[in-house]
Amino acid sequence: MTTMLAIFGPLLMGGAFGFLLQRGKVTSCNVIENQFRLRDFTVLKVMGTAIVVGGIGVLLLIDTGNSKYYVKDANILGVALGAALFGVGMVVYGYCPGTALGAIASGSVHALVGALGMVAGAILYALSFDWLKSHVLNVWKLGKIRLPDITGVPDAAWFVGLAVCAALFFWWIESRGARKA
Known part of the structure; x- marks a missing residue:
């Protein structure tokens, strides 16, 4: 079961x-x-x-x-840059990842093409992670904190x-x- x-x-x-x-x-x-x-x-x-x-x-x-x-490190620069990139991508693409999958399931071809771009972006992120970790993710690194803790x-x-x-x-x-x- x-x-x-x-x-x-x-x-x-x-x-x-x-x-x-x-x-x-x-x-x-x-x-x-x-x-x-x-x-x-x-x-x-x-x-x-x-x-x-x-x-x-x-x-x-x-x-x-x-x-x-499960609290992850609060990396403020990484979050700010990621949010900006996500927002620009959402405006250009017209979808966020969840809505894109819903649109693909309902037959949207342009959502499918954009989803391939999301996969390519994820691969590029994975390939550049070591550089990002040493140059971006350690800037404004506040550790494992939450708003209630602060x-x-x-x-x-x-x-x-x-x-x-x-x-x-x-x-x-x-x-x-x-x-x-």
């Missing part, structure tokens, strides 16, 4: 994820491009909801003892704050959209 769950569990979760991306309309490059044009906030709402729900799920798993945090504010308070901020932002977006219509 455990083997079956290990095989079919991820397939079921991946299928559900792809279905929800398709239902949320974020497998369309037009929706993602319009997010960056500040015309359509569907991507922000879908991802914000996923972050809040996923964060609360992780917090529950940690608090019940069913999981534990601030002394408990995890639950961070998630409640995040959920409240997301709800207020979503309400603001929706209220502005209703005024324009």
Whole structure:
């Protein structure tokens, strides 16, 4: 039974994820491009909801003892450069990795071509990792820290704050959209 769950569990979760991306309309490059044009906030709402729900799920798993945090080094320069590269790639490509796979599954050929570019980028990153590790990843290296460790504010308070901020932002977006219509 455990083997079956290990095989079919991820397939079921991946299928559900792809279905929800398709239902949320974020497998369309037009929706993602319009997010960056500040015309359509569907991507922000879908991802914000996923972050809040996923964060609360992780917090529950940690608090019940069913999981534990694996904290990676906070390499601020590497994160900043990676985020900038990811953002530029997302604007040019029109997809993030998850939405690209959803678009490919729904028959998008240009998403497939772009995904090959993502694979090429991953290979280049792997080939240049030693140089990046010595020249980029050790700049602003803060070690294995989290915001609750730095601030002394408990995890639950961070998630409640995040959920409240997301709800207020979503309400603001929706209220502005209703005024324009």
